[in-house]
Amino acid sequence: MAQEKVAKAAISAEEEQVKEAMRQILEHVCQETISEYEIAKEPLFDGSSVSLKCFGSLRTGFATRSSDMDLALESPMSKTDTASPESEVPRLLEKALLDLGYGARLLTRTRVPIIRFCEKPTPALAARLREERLKWEKERDARSKPKEKLSSQIPKAEAIGKKPKSVNEMQAQGIPSTINSGTDNVGGNLKNTTPKSSSQNTQAKRRSEINVIMRDKFVNNPPKLNDPVEDVRAEGRNSLLEGQQRPSGEIAVPIKSALLCSPCGTVEASHVLKNPVTEGSAIAQDTITNHEDPLERERLSLSDNSGKSSVGQNFQTSASKEQTIPVARESPVGSEPPKVRLETTLPDEELVRLYRLAMKEGWFEPKEREIIFRFIEAFDSKTDHYQLDERRSQLLSLPDVLNRYRPPPEHLLDFPKDGVGVQCDINFSNRLALHNSHMLRCYNLSDPRVRPMVLFVKAWAKRRKINSAYHGTLSSYGYVLMVLHYLVNVTKPPICLNLQTTEMAQRDTSVENTMILDGYNVRFWRDEKEIQQWARNSRITADHYSSVGSLLRGFFHYFAVVAGGFSWGTDVLSLRTPGGIVSKQQKDWVAAKTVVLDPVVDGQKGQEIRQRYLFAIEDPFETHHNVARTVVHNGIVAIRDEFRRAHRLIQEAGNGIFTEDLFEEAAAKDDLNYRHFGPRPRPHPDTNVARQAPKPKDHDEKGPPNRPSNSKNQNEAKHGPKAPMKWTSGGFLRTIKESPQGMQNAKHAVKSPEASAAMRTEQTDSSQ
Secondary structure: OHHHHHHHHEOOHHHHHHHHHHHHHHHHHHHHHHHHHHHOOOOOOOHHHOEEEEEOHHHHOOOEOOOOEEEEEEOOOOOOOOOOOOOOHHHHHHHHHHHOOOEEEEEOOOOOOEEEEEOOOOHHHHHHHHHHHHHHHHHHHHHHOOOOOHHHHOOOHHHOOOOOOOHHHHHHOOOOOOOOOOOOOOOOOOOOOOOOOHHHHHHHHHHHHHHHHHHHHHOOOOOOOOOOOHHHHHHHHHHHHOOOOOOOOOOOOOHHHHHHHOOOOOOOHHHHHOOHHHHOOHHHHHHHHOOOOHHHHHHHHOOOOOOOOHHHHHHHHHHHHHOOOOOOOOOOOOOOOOOOOHHHOOOHHHHHHHHHHHHHOOOOOHHHHHHHHHHHHHHHHOOOHHHHHHHHHHHHHOOOOHHHOOOOOOOOOOOOOOOOOOEEEEEEOOHHHHHHHHHHHHHHHHOOOHHHHHHHHHHHHHHOOOOOHHHOOOOHHHHHHHHHHHHHHHOOOOOOOOOOOOHHHHHOOOHHHHOEEOOEEOOOOOOHHHHHHHHHOOOOOOOOOOOHHHHHHHHHHHHHOOOOOOOOOOEEEEOOOOOOEEEHHHHOOOOOEEEEOOOOOOOOOOOEEEEOOOOOEEOOOOOOOEOOOOOOHHHHHHHHHHHHHHHHHHHHHHOOOOOOOOOOOOOOOOOOOOOOOOOOOOOOOOOOOOOOOOOOOOOEOOEOOOOOOOHHHHHHHHHOOOOOEEEEOOEEEEOOOOOHHHHHHHHHHOOOHHHHHHHHHOOOOOOO
8 A cells, every 4th residue: 555655646757857947947037037136236246146946845855746846045145135024026026927927926924925936827816916916016106105295385375376387397396296107116016107118128028038948948848928818917907007087976175185174183085075064165165176276275275274264264164064974874873783693594504514613613502502403403304394493493592603604715816726837935035944854855865765654644644634734734744754753763773863963963064064044053964975875785774674564554553542652742742852752841832822933034023923732843943843833723633533543444454354445535624723703712710610509608688598599509509519611622511420410411412423522622632
């Protein structure tokens, strides 16, 4: 099975060649774009110093089919670090890629800037990416536009009544013009309103020629550079840039004038544009808003409020009156329209789906869940319609949680998984990742069994839908570290040496191996030729007989069993540490917390991230970084369940029992990070403490001494104190060992898969 699955999962030589060709093309685009920008400031800039290096799975040798390519941009001669917020390189490169017909989107909220790239975007995706770029350009131009100084723009008294000045005259006197000059700003524009010069046309033509030459050199069938969707993009671009006429009936009062004339200093723009009160003041309208000269309108609006200007006084009065106009409402002021319960409008199939989803996210208490379970049971039976109607009506007694439902947002700018050619991420200043990928590559070269084991586990995790950090499970990089931990620290004798602690790493005194990069020690045994020679001479491991299959069986056993295996609740996988294990207590990784990462470059703001420690894997270099921080509670439950399932199937296969396929594709999992009903309700403060029966009192206002004063106390006096509550992913679950009534409730609860899963996860990572 290992041989078969690894052969299907491994990337082909042809795919590697195509992606390397794309890397070469992108590197030339980067060199051309950055050189053109830097030479304008530094004529001695060497464009060949710009490089685009590959890291990640394609560099380590652990790449599977259709793996994305990770690239790191290095420009050591640039005066401003390309990852700095002041650097214009990321936006310039995004523009250059879009102009060449590629799909490109700059992400700036990441720790370092990243450009998401795809080779052949669909027409709809290409149009959206260009619209996003134009939106950014518009916002940038608005920020860079100098603020108008009204005092310097007010004309003298003798200028009143003269013909309005032309744009050239206003600019000659230092008065900013509201007409766009059409020149590009910093960062470049997708559309330039001024005609291109001959030098610009030559540069664009040269870039296209280089693109074609590089494709012909590395790819037999190069894609066409003249994308047919360019007409669609241009049409969308022109529609965004066209000025929109103001609808008829709106009063063209300058917003700034209205703000200054308002007695309180603030008037909403919508109130100024459509003002029924000011429409009744014909003098104010005709004199102020319809004046030909905009500077004259400014002067009139700034007239003395004490009565020297009747026009200004009239406008001020009308503007102040407008503040008291009541806003039309669909319901009376101070009351909200009654919400319609979805239980009365949705079909039963949708109700079942939403209630199951709400319980999965932790809503409803045990008694409320019993009502839901009875409704689901009646729906599944499909026999007694009268009983189904009755139990549906009982749902109205529950809290109105369904109206909180919000479907996941659409990510229209995300690239599809396939159908858009080569995809990659271009990272700015990610030098630490280059060293990390080099070390994983050295582990790959140290033994021929490392690569098939990693590919098998990655392919298995992908089929079982537990390899998405974005959706609350673990990244492929995390599974690589799990395999290496097992081969270095668990197998006896070890299959691989610890490349960070071995004596050979200490002997290497090269500058690259002794430097401290971004505050982290990057020392490891990095001599690839020497490692390969040791592997051929059997000097790395004494175990040359264990097959890949037997090693995989031990790997799944180690992470599935409780006794003698990995302790998910208390241990941290640490590849750099001798023995491979560090306790969560030792690293203070015992509770989730929000931390601010140190900026990668000076001037950059530290990124705020949420660190979770339900599953803990220490990064080999960034020792404060938990590789598994994206794993949420439901995510770790899914991962552990899959390890137990794989271990069970392997054990059964060893006994000749074949019930399920280990690589059977699992159903698609929802985004475990997204909560469809909002934040999960917090438990009551006293739910984790056993409720005590009321102590006897000498006197009670509502009853005689030693007598319960309300129905709650009467119930506790009759049946004893209620069992304590414990919060789990399924909501409130009462401990059943202290309450006979809890045993009866549990019988109903275990009928539901959701309740069974919640009870099972209660035993998982209680320390978290």
